[in-house]
Amino acid sequence: MEVHGGTCSSATPHSEEEMELRRGPWTLEEDLVLMNYISSHGEGRWNSLARCAGLKRTGKSCRLRWLNYLRPDVRRGNITPEEQLLILELHSRWGNRWSKIAQHLPGRTDNEIKNYWRTRVQKHAKHLQCDVDSKQFKDVMRYLWMPRLIERIRAASANSNATESVADYGNLAASDHTFEAGTGWGGLGEIVKPGPESPATTVSSSGAAGYEVAEKLKAGEAIQLTLPAQIGCGGGLWPEPSLPSPGYAYQALPELEQYWGLGGEISDNLWNLEDICYLQQ
DNA sequence: AACTAGGACAACCGCGGTTCC
DNA sequence: AGGAACCGCGGTTGTCCTAGT
Structure with a gap:
């Protein structure tokens, strides 16, 4: 993998002073030079790569541009x-470990995921006037957003081979999905093998499940989710003292739809009176 | 049509860890 | 063994684009 072993006679230095480094947006020419160089020499050793390729950029900059x-x-x-679901789930597990999260989203970069989190998710925590790490916000994600993402994946996939990305995840069972009680923000829970009484895989409380759910979806397996009876109730997942003012949830819902991409043709089904009720209680 | 604000994303910076000499 | 160079990560900033006024 390591191709260029360090020296590149012809393109070399120019003294440091002479070699003023370019910054800012990359030009098409620079892109081509970098691509051509990497295609023939491979990547790695970014500083020498930058020099040898004749790019007036730092190795870091070249690496970033390439990756x-x-x-x-x-x-x-x-x-x-599906990717949103994974990001939410993996972030709940690992926090801001963007590169680690990115490893589970083929083709996605840590930078993109980080940007997604900051622009979409964090912004909405702000809109909801709670911290992105707060229990309220995590519960909103866990019990409202993630289930609806699953619903959306299922709907899209049921809608045929509609979009290829969705089709890749196969079909979710048409069974009712509910959520089982969980403690805090730990993901959707753990997938349990379907028992004889339940044809579908059950998602329960204790582990991380967004990722597994996506995998199940991908494999075309059915899943069943169980809704916690106590969500939103006094003494439940949202204890009274931490609840925002009355009407909070209701007001937030349209925004959630709009900003989190849950709107559109199926948006009418995403937020129902039941949800609002849960949140307001 | 011009201006502005906000969103999305590309790029840079600083730091810690690793590798090389 | 130790210092220098390099790499990769996470946080931050900059730039461009678009929607709203």
Whole structure:
């Protein structure tokens, strides 16, 4: 993998002073130079790569440009519901370990996931006037957003082979899905093998499940979710003292839809009176 | 049509860890 | 063994684009 062993006679230095480094947006020419160089020499040793390729950029800058933008397998834009689900789940497990999270989203870069989190998720915590790490916000994500993402994935996939990204995740069972009680923000829970009484996989409380759910979806397996009876009730997941003012949830819902991409043709089904009730109680 | 604000994303910076000499 | 160079990560800033006024 390591191709260029260090020296590159011809392109070399120019003394440090002479070699003023470029900054800011990359030009098409620079992109081409970098791509051509990497295609023939491979990546790695970024500082010498930058010099040898004749790019007036730091090695860091070249590395970043390659990894986040030029790499052939990089995907940009249109974070799918499946990916959103994974990001939420993995972030709940690992926090801001963007590169680790990115490893589970093929083609996505840590930078993109980080940007997604900051622009979409954190912003909404702000809109909801709670901290992104607060229990309230985590519960909103866990019990409202994530289930609806799953619902959306299921709907899209049921809608046929509609979009390829969704189709990749196969079909979710048409069974009712509910949530089982969990403690705090730990993801959707742990997938339990379907018992004879339950044809579908059950998602329960204790582990991390967004990732597993996505995997199950991908495998075309059915899942069943169980809703906690006590969610939103006094003494439940949202204890009274931490509840925002009355009407909080109701007011927040349209925004959640709008900003979190839950709107559109199926948005009518996403937020119902039951939800509002849970949150207001 | 012009201006402004906000969103999305690309790029940079600083730091800690690792590798190389 | 130790210092220098390099790499990768997470946080932050900059830039461009678009929607709203």
